[in-house]
Amino acid sequence: MKKKILILSGGISKERLISLDTGLQVAKELKKNGYKIKISEPDNNLEKNIKKFKPAIIFNALHGQFGEDGYIQTILEQFKIPYTHSGVIASSIAMDKEVSKKIFIKNKINTPKYIKYSFDKKKLDLIKIIDKKLKFPVVVKPLNEGSSVSVYICTKKNISRILNSMKNYKQIMIEEFIGGREIQVAIMGNKKLGAIELKPKRKFYDYQAKYNTNAKTQHLIPIDLPKNKLDQVMNMAFKAHKIIGCKGVTRSDFKFLKNKFYLLEINTQPGMTKLSLVPEIAAHQGISFKNLIEWILKDASTKK
Ligand SMILES: Nc1ncnc2c1ncn2[C@@H]1O[C@H](COP(=O)(O)OP(=O)(O)O)[C@@H](O)[C@H]1O
Ligand SMILES: [Mg+2]
Incomplete structure (x- = not known):
């Protein structure tokens, strides 16, 4: 008999839809090959789902925050069931x-030069700093998203407006544009x-x-x-x-x-x-x- 695989997909990150798609396609392929599949969200029912279904392996099809950053991997470790891709520390x-x-x-x-920007520490001379350390245009991005979510190419003219729209991140990265x-x-x-x-x-x-x-x-x-x-x-x-x-x-x-x-x-x-x-x-x-x-x-x- 082929193995039971629990596929973890969805989640709460901004890449939820991509993850659901990954989960469905992996499930379809594995079903075709005779595996017994259960798809689960990484929510409050996860433990119950794992204990009831008793998978041989957990296929982690999550992307982004809480799925790719060591959080879910930490939770999975406690079940002592093998899970796919990187472990806790490498993921985080x-x-x-x-x-x-x-x-x-x-x-x-080699990686593009960068500075970190914290919204709570006002850098009044940010443009000067960028001019000196990186030069415009620059790329601003969150420290821990994926799928190009909230990644912007900025000029001197539009950087203030774009940074304003990213305040919920608290900290971001400003990189030289390559x-x-x-x-x-x-x-x-x-x-x-x-x-x-x-x-x-x-x-x-x-x-x-x-x-x-x-x-x-x-x-x-x-x-x-x-x-x-x-x-x-x-x-x-x-x-x-x-x-x-x-x-x-x-x-x-x-x-x-x-x-x-x-x-x-x-x-x-x-x-x-x-x-x-x-x-x-x-x-x-x-x-x-x-x-x-x-x-x-x-x-x-x-x-x-
Ligand atoms: N420093 C950069 N210079 C030029 N383009 C960049 C730079 N950083 C990001 N990009 C563009 O944005 C995309 C997403 O950036 P990336 O750092 O890979 O974040 P994500 O995790 O969202 O994929 C890249 O594939 C590239 O097209
Ligand atoms: Mg990328």
């Missing part, structure tokens, strides 16, 4: 764009799986460019890069995956400008719909969606 480090950036810098992984190409790399355990280039038609790879097919972002695979450059970006993603202590599959987001790669972030819960980037990279390497999901399940049961 990777989700925090500042903490992970400090680790990238320490380990000589033009150039958008490249993402998938790591699968010890395997440098591959890379994909995104060519958004929009101003940048924002939420619409990611999920609205009408926005017509082009996906380019294989990437038009010389072998040594492709190796370089794959090695950077692999190093980030390892030093942060990630497990399973991760996807690292890069910008490539003037022959230099800049690591923006590493994602420990990459999207897993059939149209998501990791499945697309896997397919290009001859790994079907079915085999990718099967590998993730098998990996959940292994120690790092």
